[in-house]
Amino acid sequence: MTDTIPVRVWRGGDAGAFQTFDVALRDNQTVLDIVTDIQRRQDPTLSYRFACRVGVCGSCAMTVNGVPRWTCRTHVAKVAAEGVLTLEPLRNLPRLKDLAVDMTPFFDKWQKAGGTFEGRKTRDDAVDPVKPGSRARKAADAAIECINCAVCYAACDVVDWDPDYLGPAALNRVWTLVNDRRHARRSDTLDKAAQSGGCGSCHSQGACMRHCPVGLSPTESIAGLKRALLFSLLGGRL
Amino acid sequence: MSERSLIVLQRLTAMVLAPCVIAHVAVIAIAFRDGLTAGEILGRVQDNVGWAAFYALFVIAAAVHAPIGLRSVLVEWGALPRRMVDIVMAAFAVLLLITGLRAVFAVVWGAP
Structure with a gap:
């Protein structure tokens, strides 16, 4: 049986709430992999932004466990020491929907x-x-x-x-x-x-x-x- | 006054304030080690033009420096509009300058 991690994801705009997904853990998994996994396997309505996936375009930044990070180069193993991931949109920018902000x-x-x-x-x-x-x-x-x-x-x-x-x-x-x-x-x-x-x-x-x-x-x-x-x-x- | 001038003035006055504060604290530490009385201190600084010049410079630098920094704090943490903050801080600068220089004058040459 595959290990999973509970991922709390902000849903909605300013008025919203966290929704928890259980996501399968994989080797060398990034936070962006987690978000993509949720969208593909559990909820296709989840909104987030990414492009290059290799740390060049600068579009996938989110707040990960309270810290702003580029999610495509952030390994889950390094930031989820407590066994939980909390994902929110970036601070200081208007929230559009879920993890996407207005830049x-x-x-x-x-x-x-x-x-x-x-x-x-x-x-x-x-x-x-x-x-x-x-x-x-x-x-x-x-x-x-x-x-x-x-x-x-x-x-x-x-x-x-x-x-x-x-x-x-x-x-x-x-x-x-x-x-x-x-x-x-x-x-x-x-x-x-x-x-x-x-x-x-x-x-x-x-x-x-x-x-x-x-x-x-x-x-x-x-x-x-x-x-x-x-x-x-x-x-x-x- | 332009923002550019304020940034430069704050930095210049910081350069004046740093040695002034060090000298001020050092003199206090040295003077009070021997348990000086207020009367003895006044006896030393009265009619001392060098002391007056030092503290006048200190007061002027502080009167310029402090309101510029406080202005940023009020803009960020206060509820006043920017224009109002500028007016209040200009008044604060004048208040610091007048009360500070008056104190220096009074210590050196007696109450005006």
């Missing part, structure tokens, strides 16, 4: 934070070389691999307290742009990073850094933005 506010804030590259050259100009070993490029490299999964956004208490706060992911993106020597509007980008609800709202609690599935440190990126704002004083931009 619109998250991506709207990416836009609002001003993370848009603007070049200063045309296609007729020579390519502007970026030295891989330069300090700015190293800073950008450390932050660039974000997969937009919103785990940091769900983990952040400041996002929870202040709905205007842009959040770790959007500001992390801005930090990569500030360190891009090809970017034409660095000062404007810093201005936007400093807007109400911008980098000044971060308390450096580090929840984003702790939970980021790809090991980035938005906390450090935001500290970098604050530092860059201070140094911009030297350029007379206050």
